Amino acid sequence: xxxxxxxxxxxxxxxxxxxxxxxxxxxxxxxxxxxxxxxxxxxxxxxxxxxxxxxxxxxxxxxxxxxxxxxxxxxxxxxxxxxxxxxxxxxxxxxxxxxxxxxxxxxxxxxxxxxxxxxxxxxxxxxxxxxxxxxxxxxxxxxxxxxxxxxxxxxxxxxxxxxxxxxxxxxxxxxxxxxxxxxxxxxxxxxxxxxxxxxxxxxxxxxxxxxxxxxxxxxxxxxxxxxxxxxxxxxxxxxxxxxxxxxxxxxxxxxxxxxxxxxxxxxxxxxxxxxxxxxxxxxxxxxxxxxxxxxxxxxxxxxxxxxxxxxxxxxxxxxxxxxxxxxxxxxxxxxxxxxxxxxxxxxxxxxxxxxxxxxxxxxxxxxxxxxxxxxxxxxxxxxxxxxxxxxxxxxxxxxxxxxxxxxxxxxxxxxxxxxxxxxxxx
Numbered sequence: 001x002x003x004x005x006x007x008x009x010x011x012x013x014x015x016x017x018x019x020x021x022x023x024x025x026x027x028x029x030x031x032x033x034x035x036x037x038x039x040x041x042x043x044x045x046x047x048x049x050x051x052x053x054x055x056x057x058x059x060x061x062x063x064x065x066x067x068x069x070x071x072x073x074x075x076x077x078x079x080x081x082x083x084x085x086x087x088x089x090x091x092x093x094x095x096x097x098x099x100x101x102x103x104x105x106x107x108x109x110x111x112x113x114x115x116x117x118x119x120x121x122x123x124x125x126x127x128x129x130x131x132x133x134x135x136x137x138x139x140x141x142x143x144x145x146x147x148x149x150x151x152x153x154x155x156x157x158x159x160x161x162x163x164x165x166x167x168x169x170x171x172x173x174x175x176x177x178x179x180x181x182x183x184x185x186x187x188x189x190x191x192x193x194x195x196x197x198x199x200x201x202x203x204x205x206x207x208x209x210x211x212x213x214x215x216x217x218x219x220x221x222x223x224x225x226x227x228x229x230x231x232x233x234x235x236x237x238x239x240x241x242x243x244x245x246x247x248x249x250x251x252x253x254x255x256x257x258x259x260x261x262x263x264x265x266x267x268x269x270x271x272x273x274x275x276x277x278x279x280x281x282x283x284x285x286x287x288x289x290x291x292x293x294x295x296x297x298x299x300x301x302x303x304x305x306x307x308x309x310x311x312x313x314x315x316x317x318x319x320x321x322x323x324x325x326x327x328x329x330x331x332x333x334x335x336x337x338x339x340x341x342x343x344x345x346x347x348x349x350x351x352x353x354x355x356x357x358x359x360x361x362x363x364x365x366x367x368x369x370x371x372x373x374x375x376x377x378x379x380x381x382x383x384x385x386x387x388x389x390x391x392x393x394x395x396x397x398x399x400x401x402x403x404x405x406x407x408x409x410x411x412x413x414x415x416x417x418x419x420x421x422x423x424x425x426x
Contacts (some may be wrong), residue, residue, distance in 0.1 A: 074355030112180035117146035121215035135370025187213030203261030208253035235262035251405030279350030312350025
């Protein structure tokens with residue numbers, strides 16, 4: 001009699017062992033493939049690393065990615081002098097007589113320009129606006145003509161230039177591959193003593209105004225060019241204080257290039273918004289009154305007791321170095337010194353092209369900006385510093401000025417209606 005198997009099956013017969021395992025079943029070729037594939041992948045990886053390290057790499061140049069914003073180019077003044085502001089008399093797609101045309105803007109990786117709508121002080125034209133600046137001299141008329149030719153130029157080449165009045169519009173035009181085009185007024189004398197004219201310039205697109213040019217005016221004292229004018233106000237006049245306050249309310253950049261040291265220091269105290277030096281270099285590097293001294297550079301910053309500002313370096317040879325010594329290295333010296341004292345977030349480019357009779361060697365026109373960036377890179381400047389110099393430092397300050405205007409609007413600050421106290425018609 002056969003005994004039943006236990007329920008746990010321990011005495012059940014074992015399953016027959018397989019005739020072969022997967023390994024046993026593998027052919028010699030399959031075994032070779034299993035080893036060769038990982039080895040091949042590793043070899044390719046090692047070879048790739050070696051090639052990356054050994055072969056020269058192609059980088060997209062920084063300026064091709066970021067682009068230069070120059071806060072002071074006097075092309076409108078050239079158009080007035082050469083072509084009587086006739087938009088049909090020149091072609092910017094071809095070589096122009098000065099430092100600027102479309103082919104050279106492209107070669108120089110220019111992303112944005114503040115076109116200066118400068119007209120000279122009355123005395124520079126042999127006119128006398130009087131001891132109290134009350135004699136009419138056509139400064140407003142001529143400024144309006146300069147705004148007009150600037151806008152006509154921008155409209156004439158819509159594939160190249162993109163009109164902008166805000167930092168956001170600048171960024172948009174740059175992102176679309178156009179030269180963001182803004183307007184700056186180069187001197188308080190161009191207001192002919194009127195805050196109403198200031199507001200109209202703003203409505204017409206002006207986004208900065210230099211408090212003075214080479215002459216004193218009803219608002220402030222100038223540093224002059226060459227000889228320094230005798231101070232009239234000791235810096236800002238009371239009317240000049242109100243001018244700055246109204247510019248803050250509008251969101252118009254207060255430009256303190258060209259002003260006396262006293263005017264600049266008082267502007268730091270008066271202005272609620274960040275400040276702009278649209279085209280100024282360093283006095284410590286080259287000692288001329290037109291440049292910014294270290295004592296004023298030390299006021300710039302973003303910490304306690306400091307005010308945000310950006311100093312846009314001027315290329316005018318007389319402001320850069322001794323006669324015959326202005327070159328790209330000398331301009332780089334100004335950039336490096338300003339960055340050393342004020343910080344690298346507070347320096348930019350305001351060349352003064354088309355407004356200067358000479359240029360530094362190596363920076364002959366707008367096509368040559370890359371030479372300056374190459375020089376600074378050779379001195380150890382990295383992409384972050386160079387991108388700030390190219391445009392981002394200026395954009396930060398512009399946005400800070402716009403933010404101040406928005407805050408003043410939210411607070412209900414009203415337009416200032418002050419009238420120049422020496423006027424007799426009001």
